[in-house]
Amino acid sequence: MKIIDINSIPRGCNVTKKKVDVDREKIALSMKRRQRRLYIIGLFVIVLSSCLSGWYSYQEKKDIQAQNDCFQAVYYFEAEDFSKALEGDGVNKGLLEVVKDYPYTKTANLANFYIGTSYMHQKEYDKALAFLTKTHFKDFILQARTWCVMGDVYSEQKNYKQAAAYYMKAAHYKENSVYTPGYLVKAAVAFEAASQYKDAYHCYQEIVEKYANAHYGSDLAIKESSRLSALL
Incomplete structure (x- = not known):
């Protein structure tokens, strides 16, 4: 009978130990990869934050320069000298040059409003709309005013339905008793011109129901609503 050497038989505990060692190596490798990934992400966030901080600082300096260059052009705009407001006077920059020289600044955003309004007064309506659509204000007065001017542009083009839509947009944006009634009157005039x-x-x-104490509340709105009721 053949004698079997017990020591030659594989031990289960040795196999288990090898498996554990392999698992540990995999876990350690996975952790290293995760740490490396987190390090790269962290480095990216730091670089991005630094870049954004530098960008905002740069934009603030550009915005101050834009305000200085824009001062005389705004004066011409308020004096209704729209040609000089847009093109400058030969010494001072016009709004168009300011927007070109200082893009992405807050002043350029405001200048787009002035430019669009200036073109509207010059009856260059397509140019007016092109610049007005570029403006985006957090200030509720300026944003509503922008939509109102766009309504004026469409009204001048006799596109009364579109004009009314923008007047209503202005009227119902953060409603208030100071500006909303006026925008509603403009919308009403445009709606009537469109036979609506x-x-x-x-x-x-x-206006009668919500803004009875407003400028248009007790007189014009009551009179006009009474007149229009006969047409319904």
Whole structure:
């Protein structure tokens, strides 16, 4: 009978130990990879933050320069000398040059509003809309005013439906008793010009119901809503 050497038989515990060692190596490798990934992400965040901080600092300096260059052009705009406001006077920059020289600044954003309004007064309506659509204000007065001017542009083009839509947009943006009634009156006039008498009537009724103490509340709105009710 053949004698079997017990020591030659594989031990289960040795196999288990090898498996554990392999698992540990895998876990350690996975942790290293995760740490490396976190390090890269952290480095990226630091670099990005530094770049953004530098960008904002740079933009603030450019914005101050833009305000200085824009000062005389705004003066011409307020004096309704729209040609000089847009093109400059030969010494001082016009709004168009300011927007070109200082893009992405807050001043350029405001200048786009002035440019669009200037073109509207010069009856260059396509140019007016091109610049007005570039403006985006956090200030509710300026944003509503921008939509109102766009309504004026469409009204001048006799596109009364589109004009009314922008007047309504201005009226219902952060409603208030100072500006909303005026925008509603503009919307009502545009609706009536488009033969949308019911919508015009509702604009006046909204003033009567919500803004009775406003400038348009007790006189014009009541009178006009009464007149339009006969047309419904």
